[in-house]
Amino acid sequence: MKLHPLTSLAIAGSAAVVTTAAASVPLSLAVMATAAALSFMSGRGAQVLAASAMILVPLCLALFMVHGLFFPEGTTVIAQWGPARVTIEGLTFAAERASRIGAAVVPLLVFSCTVSVPDLVAALSARGVSGRVAFVLAATLALVPAIGQQQLRIRQAQEARGLVIRRHLPSRIAAFRLQALPLVLSLVEEASGRAQALEARGFVSAARPTSYRQVQDPLPQRILRWLVLLCAAVVVGLRLSSSLPGGNW
Amino acid sequence: MSSTSLTLPAPAPAAARKRRLLEILGALAIAGTYAYLVLNQPSDIAGGPGSAAALIALSGFLVGAILLIMAVLPTLPASTLVLIPVALVLNIVLGQFVGSTLVPFYLDAIGTVLIAVLAGPAAGAATGALSSIIWSFFNPTVLPFAAGAALIGALAGLAARYGLFRRFYFAPIAGFLTGIIGGVVSAPVAAFVFGGTSGVATGAIVSAFRAMGDTLFAAITKQALLSDPMDKAIVFTLVALLVYALPRRARLQFPFVRRHNVLAGTGRDDATN
Known part of the structure; x- marks a missing residue:
């Protein structure tokens, strides 16, 4: 069942x-x-x-x-x-x-x-929970696995530009900075583009959207x-x- | 650039009043739970199962956090809303990583503080509370800390509102002060719900205070007062580095940053020049 x-x-x-x-x-x-x-x-x-x-x-x-x-x-x-x-x-x-x-x-x-x-x-939306909560929940759960892929791509790009991660702490901190900064900046930039797309589709409207998924x-x-x-x-x-x-x- | 729609009607005063009421109720639930636990704390937490205290801490803080989310989330513009999942992922990824190391810090609020600096105290509070609720899908032990996370977000937003991110050296000071308040609020959750801390490094600090004869609640509060201010000072400094590294266009899309001249070089006059 x-x-x-x-x-x-x-x-x-x-x-x-x-x-x-x-x-x-x-x-x-x-x-x-x-x-x-x-x-x-x-x-x-x-x-x-x-x-x-x-x-x-x-x-x-x-x-x-x-x-x-x-x-x-x-x-x-x-x-x-x-x-x-x-x-x-x-x-x-x-x-x-x-x-x-x-x-x-x-x-x-x-x-x-x-x-x-x-x-x-879909079940939460059907019970009147705001579409905003549903969006944040779904987007976060989808973003967690995707971020791993993005981090790998950034690391490969930095390694191609000469990044070598050594065992000692300063090297690791420098490597962390070189990977974390582009990751955060790209995520913020992508979010900005997504905001425009969502606004254009009436996401901020208070009207309840029709759900195509029935549970x-x-x-x-x-x-x-x-x-x-x-x-x-x-x-x-x-x-x-x-x-x-x-x-x- | 994201902007408020010119065609949609403004929210009715009744809806605004309802949201204000939810905010007040949420804050009262959190403050009331904290006051109840601290003022009526069992003289001997460690002497019994203590499940009534755990239930009160869990329900009071969680209800408060949910009420704050219900009050704030409908008011956020799309540019802030789409950033919340990014903030939550930053909290989760860094928090999981640092939590697994032998460092007595957490670094699980970078995303929350980032949103608070860019979008204000209300958005910071909602992000902090949502972060704990969604993170609990991966780690249910963070759920009871939702109210503490909301408080960190609100205080970070207030620090940004009053210009503490305009000078780089003020950011760690604001973080340190936020950490003191956050640590004091989170300590009852750690004591009453978990009976200790969730990490080995923070547990070692609690052990040291227990060895000196402190009660469990006192030992956990002292550990929180050692770890949290340093942790938040680091988090606020990292966020200051991140926001100043953002392209000017990305920073200026947030009305809160423009309106309150949150960052050096992004005030009303600078934006129009």
Whole structure:
């Protein structure tokens, strides 16, 4: 079954919100495992795994370094080297935060790796979201891969003009400047030309343009979306109501 | 050159009032969330799961950022709007690259500051918030920082509006001051949502303060006050270099640059000569 982009977004967003509200390590791990399994079923497993690792590995390293070694609130000391103390409480706190962040990151990455951007833009436009937001979203997502190609062309052109990138820092900074400046200038120039073309086609007009793309949104998916969002709202409400009076944040 | 259409009707006063209301509500949501978190901060963040604080930080800052986008985006001319994707890509590419290195900086606001200098504080704020929202497609951990990014854009635009980019040496000073405010606003997000920082280098600084016995919130705030002002001073300097390297024609297409004489040699009198 093909999911409507807003259904995928609602499921991924609700998973992130519910795991944040619940703050339960087993639930967070289960959500991460489910999201990873779904990404492999959709054929994007490797992409999701690589993107998740790129975000979560440095983040987890930082969390375990900060809380694993320096947690003044911890009382159960496992090991100690000078000012660094490994405590059970510090490791538990780091594990809880790492799993909670992972449970928010992995489902959202599954969504962004599997969603069709044109379908998402069409779905947002159909729900009254401004064409300007849709333009910025679509243009940015299209520009990210294109910029790599442009950077390669600039680098080749500069190398043809004698640029040699050596290992030491000043050489790298000079090479960065020689590549970054033409890249930014060309992007700004291109944007200027695009503005004239868009203005000539009535882009700044407040009238709603007709969409040529229709995304199917079956009733069961609409019901599912509302149920998922309602569930997330209930969990957040329960969490906030249980936390505020006693001050147990 | 891009210009306002002469044939389209001017926006109705009701629409302008609605946008002003959205701007005020967005700013109130951000300021209120910050005040609530700082004034009612749990005495012991590290003592519990802290998910209620994370939810309040996430929802308050995100709602504020979305309201600001809704207020500002419809008012931007096409010449600014088409530049926003370029700014977002610069933020994402440089931010991802620097974030993966062992440097305690971010450099993830170059595009936002560039737009703010060329198109003003409102455009800068919208670009900062949009940048975090669209970047979250690649890295969902940046989403809670949307309000902080909007604030950086707004402050950079104000610095440009009041002539701090007219003299090259004022740009890093303006960046340093912006970084202090941005760091203070972003610290509760890092503390309550993430329980630390997302990079190893910034984490090492937090560890040092924790080793001295600071609370987690105090340690993260001090780390932000060390990293952010330097980071923004570098970003503002790089943007000053970039805008002065732009062809004069490209700079003059932005009404904000012409109207407020943002850059040396681009004032009203210079433009007509």
